[in-house]
Amino acid sequence: xxxxxxxxxxxxxxxxxxxxxxxxxxxxxxxxxxxxxxxxxxxxxxxxxxxxxxxxxxxxxxxxxxxxxxxxxxxxxxxxxxxxxxxxxxxxxxxxxxxxxxxxxxxxxxxxxxxxxxxxxxxxxxxxxxxxxxxxxxxxxxxxxxxxxxxxxxxxxxxxxxxxxxxxxxxxxxxxxxxxxxxxxxxxxxxxxxxxxxxxxxxxxxxxxxxxxxxxxxxxxxxxxxxxxxxxxxxxxxxxxxxxxxxxxxxxxxxxxxxxxxxxxxxxxxxxxxxxxxxxxxxxxxxxxxxxxxxxxxxxxxxxxxxxxx
Ligand code: CP
Ligand code: NVA
Numbered sequence: 527x528x529x530x531x532x533x534x535x536x537x538x539x540x541x542x543x544x545x546x547x548x549x550x551x552x553x554x555x556x557x558x559x560x561x562x563x564x565x566x567x568x569x570x571x572x573x574x575x576x577x578x579x580x581x582x583x584x585x586x587x588x589x590x591x592x593x594x595x596x597x598x599x600x601x602x603x604x605x606x607x608x609x610x611x612x613x614x615x616x617x618x619x620x621x622x623x624x625x626x627x628x629x630x631x632x633x634x635x636x637x638x639x640x641x642x643x644x645x646x647x648x649x650x651x652x653x654x655x656x657x658x659x660x661x662x663x664x665x666x667x668x669x670x671x672x673x674x675x676x677x678x679x680x681x682x683x684x685x686x687x688x689x690x691x692x693x694x695x696x697x698x699x700x701x702x703x704x705x706x707x708x709x710x711x712x713x714x715x716x717x718x719x720x721x722x723x724x725x726x727x728x729x730x731x732x733x734x735x736x737x738x739x740x741x742x743x744x745x746x747x748x749x750x751x752x753x754x755x756x757x758x759x760x761x762x763x764x765x766x767x768x769x770x771x772x773x774x775x776x777x778x779x780x781x782x783x784x785x786x787x788x789x790x791x792x793x794x795x796x797x798x799x800x801x802x803x804x805x806x807x808x809x810x811x812x813x814x815x816x817x818x819x820x821x822x823x824x825x826x827x828x829x830x831x832x833x834x835x836x
Contacts, residue, residue: 528834530638530645531825532631534655534693535719539727541828542662542697549663549817549824561830562592566622568826570648573599573628574755578791579648579656582818583625590823595621599628611640618643622833623826629756644829646822651756652713654686657790658694659821664814665746668786673699673728677746678781680705680737680771681798682764687750687790689716696720696729703732705740707767737771741780747808748788749773749798765797773799778808786810 530536537545552558562568568587572580580596587594599605604613610633617624618641626634627648638645647655666672672695679691683706692712695702702720704712711733720731734740741747752768753761778787787799787809795801804811 527832528642528644529829529832531655531829532634532638532645532647532650533653534658534690535697535723536655537697539697539699539723542659542694545659545821545824545828546663546666548827549659549820550666552823552827553663553817553820556589559827560591561827562587562590562622565591565593567593567595567620568623568625569595569597569617569621570625571597571599571602571604571627572648573605573626574649576627576648578815578818579627582822583648586819586823586826589819590826592622610634610637613637614641614643614645617641623829642834644826644833646825646829649686651754652686652716653690653693654790655690655694656818656822656825657687658690659825660817661691661748661788661790661814662694662698663817663821664788664810665786667813667817668810669745674701675745676701676703676743677748678703678705678740678744679748679750680740680773680777681749681752681768682706682710682754683712683733684710685750685754687748688712691748692716692720692731693723696724696727696731699727699729701730701732703734703740703744705734705737705771707771708735710767737777738780741777744781744785746786746788747773747778747781750790751792751794752798753794768798772797773803775800775802778803778806788814791815 584594625646
């Protein structure tokens with residue numbers, strides 16, 4: 527049956543490990559497989575801005591022998607004149623997969639329910655699962671393992687990145703700590719889902735309001751913008767609220783001595799992270815950005831192997 531990747535827990539722990547192993551192999555041997563030879567086309571649709579996601583999918587699809595079709599929603603019928611499911615019914619007649627960056631998760635679910643080709647969430651308001659495959663690949667490269675490590679996400683705990691960290695890391699058997707003001711906690715349903723997964727993987731999720739407590743002894747320190755796309759109207763309130771969660775030298779010194787710093791980018795230096803940390807020796811952000819390419823190629827290969835004949 528065709529599989530989709532709309533949230534981090536759409537794949538099992540074993541499937542996540544399989545995709546990460548394949549990503550590692552494709553990083554070593556970049557043009558090893560060409561499942562999109564033809565070339566077959568993959569539609570990559572953007573309702574929101576992007577640099578990394580756009581480039582990594584376009585390059586990755588070309589690496590796999592295919593042709594990327596980058597669509598800006600503003601210049602298409604989607605997002606006003608046509609529903610996600612009607613759009614999917616048309617696209618599936620011509621493309622091999624659909625990648626979509628959008629706002630609500632419901633649109634992605636509608637798109638996936640209406641089509642026989644794999645649908646990939648390239649970021650929604652709720653989750654950024656492709657980024658997490660890249661982040662896990664990067665952590666594994668730097669630490670040699672995932673299970674048993676502790677990762678601390680600081681800042682907007684209700685954001686797509688925080689919620690994806692919660693789901694993807696417990697799937698990998700990691701201990702996830704989220705430090706945020708209470709009003710920006712991850713959704714209770716996401717924490718419940720993570721708890722269920724953690725029961726079988728040995729991972730855990732713990733919510734904190736105190737940044738220092740959450741960072742103490744941790745292996746991986748992560749943050750993201752305080753003002754995600756779509757939240758621009760709330761900027762003043764957010765900047766006033768998140769100050770205690772800024773990742774600076776003092777906070778990094780509470781983490782394990784060999785802790786790494788991660789950020790999906792784009793970053794606002796001086797807001798969620800100081801320049802000395804993000805540009806410092808513990809930062810692995812450029813490996814993280816590169817790994818978008820390898821992780822998403824592995825994901826596409828894996829999804830295409832499971833696609834219905836149609
Ligand atoms: N990290 C990330 O998804 O970056 P873009 O918004 O540039 O795609
Ligand atoms: N949380 C950020 C991630 C950007 C890649 C946003 O949604 O804007």
